[in-house]
Amino acid sequence: MLTLLNLLSAIALLVWGTHIVRTGILRVYGSQLRRILSHSVAKRPQAFAAGIGVTALVQSSNATAMLVTSFVAQGLMGLAPALAIMLGADVGTALMARVLTLDLSWLSPLLIFAGVVLFLSRKQRRAGQVGRVAIGLGLLLLALDLIVEAARPIAESNSLEALFASLTGDLLLDALVGALFALLTYSSLAAVLLTATLASSGMISLPVAIGLVIGANIGSGVLALLNSSMQSAAGRRVAIGSLLYKLLGLLLVLPLVTPLVNWMDGLELSAASLVIGFHLLYNSLRCLLMLPTVNLMARLCTLLLPERKSAEGVAEPRHLDRSALDTPSLALANAVRETLRIGDLIEQMLGHLQEVLREGSSEAGRQLRRLDDDVDALYSAVKLYLAQMPREDLAGHDSRRWAEIIELAVNLEHAGDLIEQMAGKLDNHKRSRHYSFSASGLEELTGLLGLLQDNLRLGLNVFLNGNHANAQRLIAEKRRFRQEERKLAHAHVGRLSQQVVQSIETSSLHLELIADMKRLNSLFCSSAYALVEALEGSQPSAQMPPQETAAAAPLAEPAEVEPGPPTQH
Template sequence: MLHLLNLLAAIALLVWGTQIVRTGVLRVFGESLRSLLSTSMGRWPGAMLAGMGVTCLVQSSTATSLIVASFVGKGLVSTASALVVMLGADIGTSLMAVVYSFDLSWLSPLLIFLGVIAHVSGDKSTSGRVGQVGIGLGLITLALQLIVASTRPLVESPVVHTLLVSIPNEILAELFVGALLAVLSYSSLAVVLLTATLAAEGMVPLPVALGLVLGANLGRALASVLSTLRSDVATRRLPMGNLVFKLLACLLIAPWLPQVHTLLRELLPTAQQQVVLFNLAFNVAQALLFVGFAGLLARSLERWMPTPDQPDDRTPRHLDKLALDTPSLALSCAAREALRQADAVETMLRGILPVIRHNDLERAEQLRRMDDVVDSLYTAIKLYLTQISRNALSERESRRWTEIVSFTINMEQIGDIIERVLQDIEDKKIRKNRRFSDAGMAEICHLHERLTANLRLGMSVFLDGHMRDAQRLLEEKARFRELEHEYAASHLARLQDNTAQSIETSSLHLDLISDLKRINSHICSIAYPILEAAGALTPTRLRASRLAPLDEEPH
C-alpha cells in the first residue's frame, strides 16, 4: 500500500511540475510568446517552428492551443495558419518527452535549489518567476526518479504481475484510458512520460504503452476542445480542427501498431526509448501528412461551424478567458473592453446636444437605454479582473489593475449621470415644449464641447498613461469649475432681466451645468492614478498658507 501511495504522489508531483512550468513561462514571457506566434504565421514552416518553440518553453501544446485559439477568435490569424501552428506544437511536446527521458537526476536538485533562491528573493519580480520555472523543471525530473523508485517494488509483487499479464491488448480501451488521463491531468506530456517510465519498469507492456500514447495525444486535443466550450465559434474551430487531425492520425496508425511494435524493438534497446520516440515519430508524421490539408480543413470547419450574428452591445468582446493565465495579457484584454465601455459613454454624451436642440424624445430614450450597456460591460470587466490572481501581478501590473478598475467605475458613474440628465431633459423640456434662451444654449454647447474633448483626452490618458496629458486633464477640472460658476452667474443675470425662456428652464439649466461639471470631475479622475504613481500629487490640495489662520483660531 505504501509503494502505491508513493507512486500516486510521484505522479501528482509530475503533473504539478508541468503546471508550474507552464504558468511561470506564460507569466514571464507570455506577451513575447504571443507576439512570436502572431508574427510567424505567414508561411507554414515559420508557423510550425513557432508552435514547436513556444510549446517547448511552456511544456504544453494545450496552452499553445489556447493562445492561438484566442488569436483566431479575434480574427488576427486564419484558422488554417493556426492549425499549422498546432501541428508544430504537437512536435514540441514530443521533443520535450524525449529530453526528459534522459537521465537528468543530477539536474533536479540544482534546478530546485537555484529556483527556490531566485523565487524567494523576488516573488513577483522577473527573476522570481524564472525561479518558479526552474522549480517546476526540477520537480518534473525529480518526479520521474520517484516513479522509477516506486514502481520497482510493485513490479516484483506477484499480484501486480498477474494483473499486468491479464491486461487485454484492446486499442479502443487503451485510447480511452490514455485520453482520460491526459484530460484529467491537463498534460499529455506527463502521461507520455509516465507511460514510458512504467513501460521501462515492466509495469505496462509495450503494445499497451503505444496505445496509451495515442490516447494521450487524443486527450491533449480533447482538453483544448473542453477548455473552449464557452468561447465564441471562431475560437472553438481551432481545437476542433486539431482534434480532427488527431483522430485521423490515430485511425491511420492503429492498424499498424503490431508492426510498429516489432520495428521499435529491433531499432531501440529500451522500452522507454521506444515509447518516447514513437510519440515523436507519430507527431512528426502527422505534421508532414496533414500540413497540406490545413486549408481544406479550415474551410470545412467554417462551413460546419458558421459564425453567428453579431451579439448585442452588452456582450463583452475582448475579455478573453484563455488569457487569464497570463496577467499582462488579461489586463490588456480588460483595458480594451474598458475602452469599449468608454465608447458607449461617449455616444451617450454626444447625443445630449441633439436631444436638447431638436427635442428628440425617441433618441433620448435610446441613449438612456445605452446605460444598460455601460453597466453590463462594467460588471463583466469587474468580474474578469477579479479572476486575475493579484499575487501573480508585478508592481506595474498591480498599478494597471487599479487604473482599469478606477476607469471603469468612473465610466459607469458618468453613464448614470447622463441617464438622469436625459430623463430631466425629457421631463422638464421636451414634454413641456420649452427651450433655452440663445445665450443659455450657447453656454451649454460650450460646456458640452469641452466635456467631449476632455473625455477623449481621458481615454488617451488611460490608454497611454502620458504624464503631460494627465496634467492637462487635471488642469481642465479647475477651468471647468470656473466656467460653471461664470455661466451660473450669467443665468442668474438673465433671470434678473426677466428673460422668459431663462425663467422657464432655470431649474433644468442650473442642474444641467452642475451635472456636466460632475461628469467632468469623473473624467479628470482618470488622471489621478497616473499622477499618483509618478509622485506628482500632493497629499492634500489645501494650501498651507490658508491653514495657518485656522490653526490660530481658538477652539
C-alpha cells in the same frame, strides 16, 4: 498500499511541476509570448515554428491553445494560421518530452534550491517568478525519478500485472486509456512522460505504450475543446480543428502500428527511448503532412460551427476569456479591451445626449437608457473577472494595472448613470413644462458637451497607452474645462439679469446640467492623475490645486468628485 500511494503522489508531483512551470513562464513572459503568437501569422511555416517555440517554453500545448483561441475569438488572428500554430504546438510538446527524459537527476536539487531562494527573496518581482519556474522544473524531474522507483515494486505485483495485461495492444482501446491519462493529468506531456516511465519499468509493452501516446495527443485536443467551451464560435473552431487533426493522425497510423512495432523491437534502445522517439517522430510527420491543409480544415471547421446571431438584449462581454485567468498579463489585456468597450458605449451615450439636448428626441433617450444597461452589464462582468485574479500573486506592474482597470471601470459606470440621469432631467423638464433653452444657452451646453466627448477620448487613450505627455495634456484640458463651465455659468446669470424669458424658465436645469458635466469630466480625467503620480512619484495635491484633488481620487462617488454649484427647483 503504501507503494501505490507513493506512485500516485509521484504522479501528482509530476502534474504539479508541469503546472508550476507553465503558469510561471506565462506570468513572466506571457505578454512577449502573446506578441510572438499574434504576429506570427504572415506565413504558415512561421506560425508553425512559433507554435513549436512557445509550447517548448511553457511545456503545455493546452496553454498555447488557450492563447490562440483567445486571439481568434477576439478577431486578432485568422483560423488557418491558428491551426498552423496548434500543429507546431504538438511538435513542441514532443520535443520537451525528449528533453525531460534525459538523465537530469543531478539538476533537480539544484533547480529546487535556487528556485526557492529566488522565489522567497524576490517574490513580487520577475526574478521571483523565474524562481517559481525553476522550482517547477526541479519538481518535474524529481517526480520522474520517484515514478520509476515507485513503479518497480508495483510491476512485480500479480494484481497490477493482471490489470495492465488487459491492455493487449488494441490501438483504439489503448488510445482511449491514453486520452483518459491526459485528461486526468491535465497535460499530454505528463501523460507521455508517465507512459515512457511505465514502459521502462516493464509494466506495459511497447504496442500498448504507442497506443497510450497517440491517445494522450487526442486527450490534449479534448482538453483544449473543454477549455474553449466559454469562447465564441470562432474560438471553439481552433480547438475543433486541432482535435480533428489528432483523430486523423490516429486513422493514418492505425494500419502501420504492427510493422512499426516490429521495426522498433529490432532497435537497440531502451523502452523509454523508443516511446519518446515514437512520440517525436509521430507528431513531427503528422503535423508536417497536415500543415498544407490548414486552409481546408479552417473552412471545414467554419461549416461545422457557424457563427450564430445573438438575439437583441443586454450586451455580453467579448474579451473576458476565463481560461486566461492563470496568465495575469493576458487576463489584464482582456480586461483592458472590455473596459475600453465600456468607454465606447459611454461615448455613444454622450452622442445620444446631444440629440436629446438639441431635439428632445424620445428615440435617442430610449437608446441612451439601453446603452446604460449595457454599461452596467459589462462593468459587472469586468469587476467579477478581475475579482477572480489573486492580487497577492501579481507582480508590481500587474497589480498597478489591475487597480487602474477597476478604477476606470467604476468611473465609467458612474458616468453612465449620470448621463442617464441628465437625459431624464431633460425629458421631464421639456415634457412636463414645455420649456426650451435659449439659443445662446443651448449653444453653450452643446459646446461644453463636445469638450466632454474630447476629454473622454483622450482619457481612454491615456489609460490604454500610458503616454505621459497625453496625461499632462488631459490635466490641462480638465482645467480648461473648469474655466469654460465657470464662464458659461456666469454668462447664464448674465442672461437672467437681462430678463431673458427662456433662460429664466430653464435656469435650474441649465445649472444642473453644467454641474453634471463637470462631474463627468472629473471622472473621465481621473486616469491622468494616476499616471502622472506613478511616473513622477508625486502626490496628487502637488499636481493640481486643492479643489481638484478630489477629482483624481479613484473610485470616488460622482457626487464627491467635484461638487457643483447649488441649484434651485
